[in-house]
């Protein structure tokens with residue numbers, strides 16, 4: 104299929120009558136109560152306070168009293184040596200593991216930056232996570248099936264189908280996937296397009312916070328530059344918290360950065376110029 108005959112993602116989803124092969128539900132499909140964003144003068148901040156994590160059955164903390172705050176629609180970067188606990192922290196933020204102590208919440212503030220109501224617990228439905236090398240987890244045979252994996256098909260009513268189709272189209276537009284063939288095998292995409300697809304899979308759930316673990320790892324220079332450009336655009340739509348060793352390429356996007364020290368202690372720090 105060439106680009107000019109490619110149906111929109113939304114049209115392809117709403118017109119599809121073909122049931123997807125049954126697979127157990129994955130974390131990707133998260134029904135949400137309404138997706139419209141409130142337009143107010145409020146601002147929110149993602150807040151982590153005193154988070155410690157010790158995996159069950161072990162004797163050492165992987166994270167120690169981690170605290171930080173990330174304002175919405177900003178780009179936060181966590182850097183640090185391998186094994187310091189960066190991925191572990193992302194997993195807690197995504198709700199994949201529970202902190203041993205401490206809290207992870209969203210705080211709404213007025214224009215003056217002062218809290219206007221008590222903090223709300225950050226629920227996993229509000230968070231998207233793209234793991235390192237996300238293309239290794241692609242399962243479907245077409246791009247459309249990959250991104251709509253686990254979505255209700257035959258039993259969904261028309262209103263829900265249309266809402267899902269709109270979200271799908273918005274996500275594809277956001278990551279610049281709107282001109283590729285939806286029948287294509289995801290594994291046949293270029294490295295950069297695979298990353299775009301992985302981002303779209305999360306964006307259809309309209310997360311407020313998007314966590315990215317090493318988004319540039321394993322890409323050639325051209326794909327890395329494309330992904331950096333894409334992240335610059337995404338930053339205007341969603342709050343991004345990124346773990347990466349690619350400090351030089353990401354530094355123009357970064358609003359706030361932290362170093363994760365060995366032993367899981369996080370400290371706000373500018374991006375270093377040389378090696379970590």
Ligand SMILES: Nc1ncnc2c1ncn2[C@@H]1O[C@H](COP(=O)(O)OP(=O)(O)OP(=O)(O)O)[C@@H](O)[C@H]1O
Nearest residue numbers: 158161165183184185186187188189190191192363
């Ligand atoms: N369930 C677990 N039980 C015990 N130790 C664990 C568990 N999960 C991770 N670890 C250890 O915790 C430490 C932190 O791992 P983590 O993957 O968070 O580091 P990282 O900073 O993301 O590293 P990298 O930059 O290499 O991805 C590592 O020493 C890892 O082996």
